[in-house]
Amino acid sequence: MTLDALVRQTPMWLDGSGAYADVIVSSRVRLARNLRHIPFSSQNKTADEERVVDEVLSAAQHVRDLNQSTYFDMKQLEEHDRQLLVERHLISPALALRGGNGGVMVDQDERLSVMVNEEDHLRLQALTAGFEPQAAWQMLDKVDTELCGRLDIAYDADLGYLTACPTNVGTGLRASILIHLPGLVLVQTVDQVLNGIAQVGLTVRGFYGEGTEVVGSLFQISNQITLGKSEPEILETLERVVRQIIDFEYSARQTLLRDARAQIEDKIWRSLGILANARVLSGQEFMNLASAVRLGVSTGVLKDPSLVLLNELLVRVQPSHIQRMAGSRLDSDQRDQNRAEYVRERFASASTTSRQTRG
Amino acid sequence: MTLDALVRQTPMWLDGSGAYADVIVSSRVRLARNLRHIPFSSQNKTADEERVVDEVLSAAQHVRDLNQSTYFDMKQLEEHDRQLLVERHLISPALALRGGNGGVMVDQDERLSVMVNEEDHLRLQALTAGFEPQAAWQMLDKVDTELCGRLDIAYDADLGYLTACPTNVGTGLRASILIHLPGLVLVQTVDQVLNGIAQVGLTVRGFYGEGTEVVGSLFQISNQITLGKSEPEILETLERVVRQIIDFEYSARQTLLRDARAQIEDKIWRSLGILANARVLSGQEFMNLASAVRLGVSTGVLKDPSLVLLNELLVRVQPSHIQRMAGSRLDSDQRDQNRAEYVRERFASASTTSRQTRG
Numbered sequence: 001m002t003l004d005a006l007v008r009q010t011p012m013w014l015d016g017s018g019a020y021a022d023v024i025v026s027s028r029v030r031l032a033r034n035l036r037h038i039p040f041s042s043q044n045k046t047a048d049e050e051r052v053v054d055e056v057l058s059a060a061q062h063v064r065d066l067n068q069s070t071y072f073d074m075k076q077l078e079e080h081d082r083q084l085l086v087e088r089h090l091i092s093p094a095l096a097l098r099g100g101n102g103g104v105m106v107d108q109d110e111r112l113s114v115m116v117n118e119e120d121h122l123r124l125q126a127l128t129a130g131f132e133p134q135a136a137w138q139m140l141d142k143v144d145t146e147l148c149g150r151l152d153i154a155y156d157a158d159l160g161y162l163t164a165c166p167t168n169v170g171t172g173l174r175a176s177i178l179i180h181l182p183g184l185v186l187v188q189t190v191d192q193v194l195n196g197i198a199q200v201g202l203t204v205r206g207f208y209g210e211g212t213e214v215v216g217s218l219f220q221i222s223n224q225i226t227l228g229k230s231e232p233e234i235l236e237t238l239e240r241v242v243r244q245i246i247d248f249e250y251s252a253r254q255t256l257l258r259d260a261r262a263q264i265e266d267k268i269w270r271s272l273g274i275l276a277n278a279r280v281l282s283g284q285e286f287m288n289l290a291s292a293v294r295l296g297v298s299t300g301v302l303k304d305p306s307l308v309l310l311n312e313l314l315v316r317v318q319p320s321h322i323q324r325m326a327g328s329r330l331d332s333d334q335r336d337q338n339r340a341e342y343v344r345e346r347f348a349s350a351s352t353t354s355r356q357t358r359g
Numbered sequence: 360m361t362l363d364a365l366v367r368q369t370p371m372w373l374d375g376s377g378a379y380a381d382v383i384v385s386s387r388v389r390l391a392r393n394l395r396h397i398p399f400s401s402q403n404k405t406a407d408e409e410r411v412v413d414e415v416l417s418a419a420q421h422v423r424d425l426n427q428s429t430y431f432d433m434k435q436l437e438e439h440d441r442q443l444l445v446e447r448h449l450i451s452p453a454l455a456l457r458g459g460n461g462g463v464m465v466d467q468d469e470r471l472s473v474m475v476n477e478e479d480h481l482r483l484q485a486l487t488a489g490f491e492p493q494a495a496w497q498m499l500d501k502v503d504t505e506l507c508g509r510l511d512i513a514y515d516a517d518l519g520y521l522t523a524c525p526t527n528v529g530t531g532l533r534a535s536i537l538i539h540l541p542g543l544v545l546v547q548t549v550d551q552v553l554n555g556i557a558q559v560g561l562t563v564r565g566f567y568g569e570g571t572e573v574v575g576s577l578f579q580i581s582n583q584i585t586l587g588k589s590e591p592e593i594l595e596t597l598e599r600v601v602r603q604i605i606d607f608e609y610s611a612r613q614t615l616l617r618d619a620r621a622q623i624e625d626k627i628w629r630s631l632g633i634l635a636n637a638r639v640l641s642g643q644e645f646m647n648l649a650s651a652v653r654l655g656v657s658t659g660v661l662k663d664p665s666l667v668l669l670n671e672l673l674v675r676v677q678p679s680h681i682q683r684m685a686g687s688r689l690d691s692d693q694r695d696q697n698r699a700e701y702v703r704e705r706f707a708s709a710s711t712t713s714r715q716t717r718g
Contacts, residue, residue, distance in 0.1 A: 266638035273636030279625035
């Protein structure tokens with residue numbers, strides 16, 4: 001698969017399906033693994049890195065879910081294209097930034113990816129639409145068994161999987177849920193609700209990952225603890241807490257539509273009106289307007305656009321995607337104009353389709 | 360004509376025709392006249408007021424342009440309905456507020472009106488679309504000749520027409536132009552341009568008249584001096600200065616579209632998007648959004664809506680119109696919702712019509 005083909009397709013994890021799709025965009029699990037006989041990445045050299053790539057790619061040939069995948073070699077990608085893979089949640093910002101011999105295997109529909117020579121030798125990831133961490137886990141567990149069964153993985157009987165950073169030792173598992181909480185943001189209880197979850201070993205970040213501001217009322221909730229609990233236990237805790245947050249969110253949405261229906265509908269419709277008409281649109285403004293539109297679709301205030309279109313745009317309006325679609329170098333002003341044009345076209349064709357469907 | 364019929368029709372002066380319709384909404388002239396044998400309104404009594412009404416209405420029977428007109432008696436109108444006539448520019452706020460025996464004659468298409476027992480016994484007014492003060496003057500001069508020819512009008516060979524307030528003595532003529540200056544507002548030279556005009560005996564007010572804030576970049580420019588100049592001289596000065604302001608405005612629009620096209624188009628399209636989608640809309644916000652849309656239509660950035668729709672809405676989204684169309688008492692929140700709904704419906708049917716026309 002080429003990068004151009006990748007840009008044009010909609011990742012399966014953004015198809016708007018899965019449980020609680022009106023609140024949960026996607027579920028992700030990842031595993032950190034390292035090869036026992038090669039120094040962990042903090043100390044390793046070029047030759048070590050090359051060995052990791054060779055061993056992992058060779059082993060992957062024999063794994064059914066990976067042998068059709070594409071390997072993107074960081075060395076051969078421009079900065080913008082590495083960034084594009086970050087925007088698609090296929091690699092971490094760390095892998096995009098670090099030099100050396102790293103890369104990522106990506107399967108056809110972007111559900112599975114394996115980063116090579118990031119912080120750990122291997123970072124295996126599975127992404128699914130909606131609130132489906134168990135499904136993602138089963139998919140990933142299978143790949144882990146098949147791939148790592150062919151590799152000599154650093155594992156300690158007491159500690160579990162060994163990793164470059166001690167925070168990942170144990171299961172090496174991080175599960176995270178991308179959740180949309182406009183109701184809690186609007187009733188201003190989101191901080192209160194989310195502050196509590198650190199106590200049960202979970203952590204919250206913004207859409208763009210660690211250390212980024214929250215935009216568009218999108219949050220990533222993930223486990224902090226990887227040690228001393230089994231994989232099912234980690235997932236079970238995450239699921240239980242996220243279910244509570246979903247309930248809080250539903251309740252906030254009900255309150256808003258009961259007590260301030262006109263104002264909420266106004267916010268939703270104006271946001272749609274601006275997205276469908278703007279000629280200049282920053283990424284951050286897009287996120288905030290799209291959040292209101294998503295709330296509208298989720299609560300039935302709006303019939304169009306579909307969740308899948310909103311999900312797709314989440315990824316496609318980011319700078320490197322805009323850049324890649326233009327096929328030429330753009331400054332920030334020009335990107336804001338291209339972004340506005342792209343969003344407008346997608347909204348226009350979505351509403352045409354829906355009109356035709358209804359007619 | 361009933362008030363309900365009045366509310367439903369579009370006044371002829373808002374039909375978007377006339378010279379420089381892309382800058383000038385309408386031209387208005389009015390004449391102040393008083394009956395010689397009846398004390399001027401500042402001192403008069405109920406009996407005097409009744410005599411004025413009787414004499415004026417009797418005389419109007421014999422004036423071709425007025426004998427089909429409707430007389431609205433202030434005593435018989437609710438406050439909201441008096442306000443509605445103010446919103447249509449048919450009476451002054453002063454007439455709506457003062458008690459006593461006043462009223463207004465209004466012809467079928469709202470081009471001519473005659474206030475009775477406002478500050479002066481008679482205030483004759485003619486309104487036309489676009490930059491047509493001469494056309495308005497000719498229409499009014501004819502009515503003045505016919506109507507006042509049948510009345511004993513207070514006139515002094517030296518001073519001219521005598522009026523309740525000395526500022527109107529002389530011709531009793533006030534001509535005013537409703538002008539849209541979004542270009543000058545955006546390039547921030549509007550104060551500079553308008554400050555100069557007091558020196559040539561003109562004055563500037565906002566859309567809602569004396570002492571009101573400027574909203575929607577709409578200004579009313581009128582003569583201050585009524586004495587020592589003939590009617591044609593007064594009109595000529597006003598026309599000359601307004602023509603210069605029109606040139607400044609065209610030039611500002613060109614500059615904006617040359618130097619900041621994307622930002623201006625963005626502002627225009629967003630405004631359209633919000634007007635077509637909002638669920639809550641204050642009068643002031645409407646004025647500002649509609650101003651951007653009007654700029655869009657005037658500069659060819661937008662094909663829809665028509666100027667006549669924008670003009671109509673200027674009048675119809677005002678509180679007493681919203682109230683009257685609802686047929687029941689509304690609080691301010693409910694009015695903002697009704698206003699949004701009305702604007703949305705009008706924009707939707709306008710764009711449907713235009714699609715059909717194009718298809």
